[in-house]
Amino acid sequence: MEHIPLCATVRPWQGWGVLPWFQNDAFPLYLAPMAGVTDVVFRQICKELGADVMVTEFVSAEGIMVADDRTRKYTEFTDEQRPVGVQLFGADGVRMGEAARKVVDWKCPDFIDINFGCPVNKVVSKNGGSSLLRDCPVLESVAAGVAKACEGVVPVTAKIRIGWDQDSVNAVEVCKILEGAGMQAISIHGRTRSQGYGGEANWEVIDACARAVSVPVVGNGDIASGEDLAKRKRETAVSGVMIGRAAMQNPWVFRQAKHFLATGEQLPPVPLEERWDLVVRHCRMAAESSRYGAERHAIMAMRARLMAYCKGFPGAKELRQKLCKVESVAQVEDIAEQSLVAAASSPQNV
Template sequence: MSSPLRIGPYALPNRLFVAPMAGVTDRPFRQLCRRMGAGYAVSEMVTSRKDLWNSLKTSRRANHEGEAAPIAVQIAGTDAAMMAEAAAYNIDRGAQIIDINMGCPAKKVCNKWAGSALMQNEPLALEIIEAVVRAAQPHGVPVTLKMRTGWCETEKNALLLARAAEAAGVAMVTVHGRTREQGYKGFAEYDTVAAVKAALAIPVVANGDIDSPAKAAQVLAHTGADAIMVGRAAQGRPWIFAEIAHYLATGAELAAPRVQDAQAWLLEHLHDHYSLYGELTGMRTARKHIGWALRGLPGGEAFRQHMNTLQSCEAQIAAMRDWFGALAEQHERLPYLPAHALTADAANDEYSEEQA
């Protein structure tokens, strides 16, 4: 993994990617993860419905102010012409890479035959891929594809679709090692990812259940993938990318971050978050990021419950500063509790449909 990985004309600094997660990977979170060692980050999915492009939600998702290149935007939809138009729309607004969503398992997405539901309709999936590539090519913008292993255990067609996507001009494929039927339950399998990697000449990215440096190394070894994509494990722990990079380079675990450093990173993220969303929405949507950051720390669950009662951004900042300040007086580095000591809610924190 020494030579740079390229997506079209873009050479990436490393092979550690942040997964696109609706309701999570907004611009402030992407920038935080990249500061913490991720080499590439993809936006939340943007709808291909033109009537929603001017909505506040979509405009925030399409906000790339100050974001480092390459700027990658994921689009979702069910109509080839609309998806092509969505690609052009986002390219006009700064997208340098377009990613097609065929991996989201959320019911509100799949019920409209978007996301991973497209894997049930191979002709339509290929029509969309070809239309988006045609729309992006005149601008020199590469197109990538994110998908699952298939719709269900008996219908795994990732290999077939990946080959077709490569032939259509897709520059990179990411495979989450679960079916749509699994959602985020059970365990990811990587044999399908390995089969896709063995069959394609373009880069292949492994995704699913990569939650530690050791697991990252195991998945890379098993699949031969060109890169790995981390999703849920980066929530509240964006320094996982630095931890993985250190482990892959040395074979040794990196020490947990200093409490004071983590406090500075998280407070900087909150300020960036508030600047995008404003006072009221920023305060409310910051709660999940704060909760993830506290997960696994002694007293974190009780403090999270208190945090959810606060009604202003200033109060959140002050409470976070005080709590981490008190933690720093007792511990130099983040003192994560063992998994068996976590509450059921903290240990099993899962996506909502909005975050899938």
């Protein structure tokens, strides 16, 4: 069936029922929004490999309001990636709402997502992201402002962390506030802001949140395999999971996780040739994308991604030394060919 975005249906979104991707006992796998990672190209790759729901990199509401062309590029997506949401951050509910409506007019996403979880200083210093976990009245006003602006058009969801630090874990309280403010689903990263990406995600808190509200809760943190997915689905009340950093190295994780959930069996490891094919394809797609401009800029922007991809490859250390200097697709193709030849001639393959 052709997917029709909610804002384009004859009957607009009015808060009725559960979001479509949670219906009929579905357990959707989200690709977590990651700045500088989950651009339109990477989202397409993950969609093809089994990700169900996409969220754009976070976008400044103020950037949207001043019609900044660079900011607007972050809202780009293709119809093949639906259902997809555009994620906004900011601290003024009225302005956030106006920005959300501009995005809806431009792109007609399936939902708007509000970022209450980003831990980076440049966002927190502007009273955005996870800083609002310390100011629940402002957090509530932002959520309510966006929900009101989008009422009857598209649903609004939110992403949070479990708290600012270990002494102020308030995710259950925040989830109740967000539900009351009109959020139709809540994604929760099971770490505090002060943890950053260190330590372990606290799934007990995520589970408590899922049991405290009636809207779907999506758990995020340390999902890297089918076993991880099955464990969280079995042991918690979450309605879906969100996969982030694991997908950077292994976008096949969505396909692998779904297969394990359906069969209880592991898929065989992805062959090195298939991995390199995807790496090269990603570089070609990035070079063709309008986001980066010249090929050299696109490939230089891909360097960190290439480092992640080659983790676990034969000769990974040497590969990283080469990949950190690439400036063209041809250079990546040459490195891939050399890697495959070396792997084929290694003693274990003779």
